[in-house]
Amino acid sequence: MDNRISLQLMLDATGHVTSYATVGGLTGATTYEGEIPDEFLTSTQPQAFKLIDNVLTKDPNYAPSVQPVVENQPSDEQRFQAQLALQMATMQKKQAEFNAQVLLQLADTKETVTPAAPVTEVTPVTSEAPAASEAPVTSEASKTPVTSEIVKTE
Incomplete structure (x- = not known):
């Protein structure tokens, strides 16, 4: 078998091959043609x-x-992101636990409260406006037409 070939060789300072190319070329490479x-x-x-x-x-x-x-x-960035994700997950877990406790307390409070007498709403009456139960009184006789005259002066 013929082992003759043309190569591009990258060599280190001692002459050892660091890389090579059988097709194409390498920048700064030595061309080798031989066995x-x-x-x-x-x-x-x-x-x-x-x-x-x-x-x-x-x-x-x-x-x-x-x-x-x-x-x-x-990497340091990946470690930081992982720590941040862990902190966020821990905070979300704690928030969910807190919310559950608040809901349980609210449910317990509703069970222990006895219904009270119905509350009636009081509306204040002011002198500026008629009360809600009072309707303004108007009659046809009280309405007088208003006319106006424009007088020209020269």
Whole structure:
């Protein structure tokens, strides 16, 4: 099998491959045309390969760096939003409990109250206007037509 290929290689200061492109190009990349090791294109660690004297080879001294496993941690903003949502939910729960207590007290109060005598409404009578029971008295005889004359003076 022919392992000759043309690649664009990004290299670090030690000559190890940091990334590569088989199609297209990378800004600042080195063009490599030649043989590649069998496992280069299937490897998940291109850093294990090094360009030595313009030949791409697997570095026998390469040891993958042990990266600590970082679980997806929420950002500060996400933590703040979660705290705010928790505070809102707690406040809503407390408000609902308070409302329930008020309704229970109101129900207890209505049960213990005995009906009182009916209340009659009193309307005040003022001298300015006739009382509601009094109707103004008018008669046809009391109405006199009003005429007016306009006198012109020169």
